Amino acid sequence: MVKIFIDPGHGGADPGAGGNGLFEKNVTLSIATRIRDILQNEYQNASVKMSRTGDQTVSLKERTDMANTWGADFYLSVHINSGGGTGYEDYIYIKISDNSRTAEIQRIVHSEVLKLNGLSDRGIKKADFHVVRESSMPAMLSENGFIDTASDAAKMKDTNWIENVARGHVNGLARAFSLQKSNNSTPAQAPSSTTASTTGRQKRTLYLPANADTWRIYPLNVEPVKVNALADRLHPSKFGGLHYEILGEPQPNVYIIQTDQFGKVQIYGGPETGAVVK
Ligand SMILES: [Zn+2]
Structure with missing residues (x-):
């Protein structure tokens, strides 16, 4: 089994970014829950754990501790951007080489997400975020559009878009980890x-x-x-x-x-x- 840890950004007392009537914590939970459901319903060798499944407050340390204790094979953190801009980008830890397995997974997931999310490509990036630094397995954080940009936020209100973003992530994970479709889906x-x-x-x-x-x-x-x-x-x-x-x-x-x-x-x-x- 491939153990995939899915981390919906923020939650509970921490709403994350806000704009256009939306809070980041709710959008990230919708996307992450859908990623989990698709992996569980349609793939036979994916095992999924989430850092939260409702509107709970979970610290960054608790999140990475959970993934590390579980022994996840991959850590996927789902976020929504803010600060004025538009498009999709994703991050791995800043000290990781471009030749690493982590960078390879990032490139695969990045390309699959962009096929389905209807957002412009802001590129593959690196940063010193807690969740990509303190997780002991390959880790990536995706920023799925800007909540304070009206055109991006309008997409976030559409369940079809949530589905497409989730499917993009799943397609990337399936390619990167050779996930097998379950008999259920065929x-x-x-x-x-x-x-x-x-x-x-x-x-x-x-x-x-x-x-x-x-x-x-x-x-x-x-x-x-x-x-x-x-x-x-x-x-x-x-x-x-x-x-x-x-x-x-x-x-x-x-x-x-x-x-x-x-x-x-x-x-x-x-x-x-x-x-x-x-
Ligand atoms: Zn965030």
Whole structure:
């Protein structure tokens, strides 16, 4: 297992930076929680621990002590920038060589995050921050946009952006540490069009009407689906309703669908929800 320690910056009595109605501590927790969930749901050889999972006050020393005691393989600290500017940058400890494994991981994660976050590139950097200095494993701190710049802050209010930033970090970690996708995320072959035509069966479609606000979605292979909801939901109202091909029905009224945003998920679509199966 690759042990990845995820550190949402600030928290509790320390809100971090603020601006445009946002506090850094909340944005970092949203991103970090999503990174954890994706790693746990979609990869089989990643073990994750977080420095905080709610709005708690945790000192910098407590954070690095936690990672060091656990014996993490990598320390990822998630922050939001401030001070007037725009874009994305990340940091490793200032005394670390460009030829180091840490610098290699930084370059990989940096490039993957920038593919998805829609922010300008402020570069790979080094600094003497506590968390990258006092952690005994390779460590990196990412600064995901400027909270006091309106255009960056607007992105932070969008759950799609949070998801993309988290996925960028995960894609980088997956590349840097050769993380393996779990079977959950590539379940048994969905019925192919060939199979459908030879059996004469029509593809079934799930329609989620626009008049419902949100649809809870669930990771694959959890039962019952009423618990274990992913933090995320589908929002049909934004799109005037959503159509998905049904890839499986593991329980009555529970459908496996492929979403752009969250990959393959389960969704509950009983008659009382307004979902329509065609
Ligand atoms: Zn910060």
